[in-house]
Amino acid sequence: MRVLIIEDEQALAETIRRGLVNEGFVVRVEHNGNDGLWAATEERFDVIVIDIMLPGLNGYNVLREIRKRKIWTPIMMLTAKDGEYDQTDAFDLGADDYLTKPFSFLVLTARLRALIRRGAPARPVELTIGSLNLNPGRRSVTRHGDEIPLTAKEFGLLHFLMRQKGAIVSKSEILANVWDPAYDGAENVVEVYIGYLRRKIDVPYELSTLQTVRGMGYRLVADKPQNAHA
Template identity: 70%
Template sequence: MRVLLVEDERALAETLRRGLTNEGFVVDLAHDGVTGQWMATENPYDVIVLDIMLPGRNGYDVLRNLRELLVWAPALMLTAKDGEYDQTDAFELGADDYLTKPFSFIVLVARLRALVRRGAPQRPVTLTVGDLVLDPNTRQVSRGGRRVSVTAKEFAVLQFLMRHPGDVLSKGEILENVWDRAFDGSDNIVEVYIGYLRRKIDAAFGVRSLETVRGMGYRLVPATVAATGAPTT
């Protein structure tokens, strides 16, 4: 059972890591929200333990972003706060359980095992824009029933675009949600991957769906027959 523990109180995090390891869990640690979100998108976890008050990015934002990126690993929220409002926020964002500090370690273990047994809940399975279909469970993409082979990063970019069909998304928004704020390279990497995707989901089928809105960003719309002439870059 692999657990991601995102907790900025290092002494508490280490105590929990040792205890959970002794209980048979494999534990990865992150001490801030940005790192925790990146780890959750890069690795498969059976359950995520997520503190709400985190540096860099709070637990609410991390959870919201993970669910938007279709990361459905069960999440248990930890907080020093105690109130119905906080619990409501967490559950509406997609949390599966909630514990208030201080808590019993025995109760934490029992809750985690229950979440692992339950597994990731069934969420919306496929994303569809016109005849373009993305299945996050099988990590497959198809257009008009024909399979499209994409890399992991291309899949992540396309997934984010398909979560916001018709919306103009800036390079910064795509970079933050797919590469995360910890990425210190140029935002031109977004343009590179848009080009990769355009060749695979549009040019290969003679259609146009991934549009560049000059000075603003990119948007994905249902496909239309591509005009003849020089390809869009």
């Protein structure tokens, strides 16, 4: 199992490298974004770990360029920051996981193995359900060609729902994947943002695609007129 670590803190990078080698991984380490991007695009790895705060290209730009070149290797982002927008930005750009420093090496190893087991299926740069289109790289959403402005949280929520391909997701699943892990407020914040999204992606187009499934959660389906029967 080959791992690329892109981390500018050399002591931390070496600690991770030694630990992963002892676990049977083959590890390459780069200490800046430019060299990390070159390695990611020129060699094959089973998983890539990228620190967000890097000299040269920052981690977000490295991630963006990797996905832009249609390389779908699973990617975990590392950062000393801990905020919902950092996570949303990383997932919107194509990251598969996110770990905040300081972290347990056992947790890092377990999550890397999980990413490797999932593999790297090809995924489209854009997500489309009916006439609704979302481009994570450009952070844009359109319906019938109209640009729909969304806040960062609305965008993260829509992105999560579109990735589920019409499956029903619960409030707790949405909170776990879209909100900060430290969030301890009421679950009804999900209902509030679902309402915000409906007013932007459905109401102006007389559609009912963002559906509430009573007692279960929410799902996003292909174009459905507001007056259509279930």
